[in-house]
Amino acid sequence: MANGLQDITEIPGLNIAEALLMLDQNTDLLFKLLSKFPANHGRAAEQIRAAIAEGDFELAYRIGHSLKSVAGSIGAYELQDLSGLVAKAIREEQDTEQLLQSMNDAIQQVLQSIDTLVK
Amino acid sequence: MEKSARILIVDDTELNRDILEGLVASLGHQPMVVDSGKEALMILDKTPKPDLILLDILMPEVSGFDVLKYVKNDEELRRIPTIMISIVDEMKSIVRCIEYGADDFMVKPFNAILLKARINACLEKKEHEDSEKKFNFWLAESYQKLQKAEQIRDEMFNMIVHDMNNSLVMILGEADILLSTLYEKVDQSTLQSLKNINNAGEQIKSLIRGIFDVSQMEKGQIVPKKEQCDVLKVVRETGEQFEATIKRSDGLLRIICEAETLHHELDVALFRRILQNLLANVIKYGLSAENPTVEISVKKQEGILRLTVSDNGPGIPDDQMDKIFHKYYKIKPENRGLGLGLAFCKLAAESMGGRITGSSGENGGAIFTLLLP
Numbered sequence: 001m002a003n004g005l006q007d008i009t010e011i012p013g014l015n016i017a018e019a020l021l022m023l024d025q026n027t028d029l030l031f032k033l034l035s036k037f038p039a040n041h042g043r044a045a046e047q048i049r050a051a052i053a054e055g056d057f058e059l060a061y062r063i064g065h066s067l068k069s070v071a072g073s074i075g076a077y078e079l080q081d082l083s084g085l086v087a088k089a090i091r092e093e094q095d096t097e098q099l100l101q102s103m104n105d106a107i108q109q110v111l112q113s114i115d116t117l118v119k
Numbered sequence: 120m121e122k123s124a125r126i127l128i129v130d131d132t133e134l135n136r137d138i139l140e141g142l143v144a145s146l147g148h149q150p151m152v153v154d155s156g157k158e159a160l161m162i163l164d165k166t167p168k169p170d171l172i173l174l175d176i177l178m179p180e181v182s183g184f185d186v187l188k189y190v191k192n193d194e195e196l197r198r199i200p201t202i203m204i205s206i207v208d209e210m211k212s213i214v215r216c217i218e219y220g221a222d223d224f225m226v227k228p229f230n231a232i233l234l235k236a237r238i239n240a241c242l243e244k245k246e247h248e249d250s251e252k253k254f255n256f257w258l259a260e261s262y263q264k265l266q267k268a269e270q271i272r273d274e275m276f277n278m279i280v281h282d283m284n285n286s287l288v289m290i291l292g293e294a295d296i297l298l299s300t301l302y303e304k305v306d307q308s309t310l311q312s313l314k315n316i317n318n319a320g321e322q323i324k325s326l327i328r329g330i331f332d333v334s335q336m337e338k339g340q341i342v343p344k345k346e347q348c349d350v351l352k353v354v355r356e357t358g359e360q361f362e363a364t365i366k367r368s369d370g371l372l373r374i375i376c377e378a379e380t381l382h383h384e385l386d387v388a389l390f391r392r393i394l395q396n397l398l399a400n401v402i403k404y405g406l407s408a409e410n411p412t413v414e415i416s417v418k419k420q421e422g423i424l425r426l427t428v429s430d431n432g433p434g435i436p437d438d439q440m441d442k443i444f445h446k447y448y449k450i451k452p453e454n455r456g457l458g459l460g461l462a463f464c465k466l467a468a469e470s471m472g473g474r475i476t477g478s479s480g481e482n483g484g485a486i487f488t489l490l491l492p
Contacts, residue, residue: 024231029141072228
């Protein structure tokens with residue numbers, strides 16, 4: 001399946017070349033991950049807020065933790081860092097709201113970029 | 120890794136499962152994918168078992184650590200290599216898993232090249248361990264079979280020897296009766312024939328006795344009875360039994376001892392038999408063509424009795440010095456006897472807490488040294 005991912009040089013919030021390097025140039029796999037990302041992780045900030053509101057900090061942490069690993073795999077390095085900071089703040093019981101906003105901004109940018117890549 | 124392995128992938132994040140599944144499939148292996156620790160335990164209870172487990176640590180309910188504990192506490196499952204998966208921030212839990220027996224770990228996000236290397240290394244290690252285990256099993260089994268065969272052989276052998284001995288006792292008894300009843304009634308050559316029968320029978324008897332002795336020694340059926348005795352007296356008496364034979368070959372038997380008497384606590388019968396065996400060997404193999412000399416020297420040093428029997432015969436090749444004490448070993452296949460004499464000496468010496476060694480003399484010849492505490 002030719003999906004053109006190998007030709008992408010620059011797109012905001014995603015380092016496609018780096019992601020392909022990590023996935024051993026498996027463009028099909030990266031395409032699949034990008035396609036699934038919006039449904040699986042697009043609402044991460046909202047979900048974390050809801051979990052915190054319900055006092056389920058374990059779940060909140062896990063959502064941040066999952067996002068961090070997935071973001072790293074698709075080359076969304078800024079999002080990877082921010083979700084890592086969110087997870088860390090939850091674990092250390094610190095205020096997360098500001099970090100969550102930054103994280104959500106990063107998610108929105110990744111979603112936009114994915115939207116142009118995965119049609 | 121040529122053959123395709125079954126790899127169990129356990130991760131609660133769908134995209135991570137997708138990555139692992141994709142990478143594992145691209146390596147030519149068969150991914151078995153589950154999304155929770157609970158599912159993993161269910162799969163692990165079924166057969167066929169996976170060849171490798173890729174296990175995420177942080178999962179709700181049954182965590183990766185819980186699954187790892189289950190795997191490593193199970194006799195069968197523990198051999199399945201398990202690679203733990205986590206993010207770098209969770210280094211503490213990774214260390215805990217490695218301490219619990221995890222074979223390796225991977226940090227997310229995954230690096231395909233690294234994952235491939237780790238999967239292959241773990242699979243190769245497992246394959247190696249599996250074949251080693253098979254080999255060890257085969258080895259243990261073969262050893263058992265061999266021991267069993269040896270046991271059967273020994274039992275058969277002893278049975279045959281025992282039956283032979285019964286017949287031999289009859290032959291010797293009958294020959295004896297014939298000798299005494301016909302003594303004055305038959306001519307010399309008939310008498311000589313009867314004596315020859317007797318002598319040949321006696322020879323077989325001593326061979327059979329050697330077999331019985333070694334077999335009983337090995338089974339621990341002979342327990343030494345130690346008593347105080349004059350060792351020198353026993354040596355002289357035993358020497359006398361052999362002196363005539365040595366003299367017939369124009370040889371000389373010398374007994375060397377600095378004292379008049381030499382007292383020591385030992386099993387007299389066993390000691391005598393050791394010396395008899397050593398002297399019988401000298402007569403069979405150790406008498407040189409010119410001026411054969413046999414020396415028995417006995418002394419006591421720091422409570423240890425030291426008996427040496429030496430000759431000036433052809434001696435024993437250095438490379439055979441260890442083997443001569445083995446059962447049924449003969450320096451030359453054509454040698455008379457069964458090769459049990461020295462095996463008996465060794466067992467008897469050891470049963471009394473001592474030892475016996477062989478060496479070569481400065482001018483050739485063999486020296487046997489018996490040390491008894």
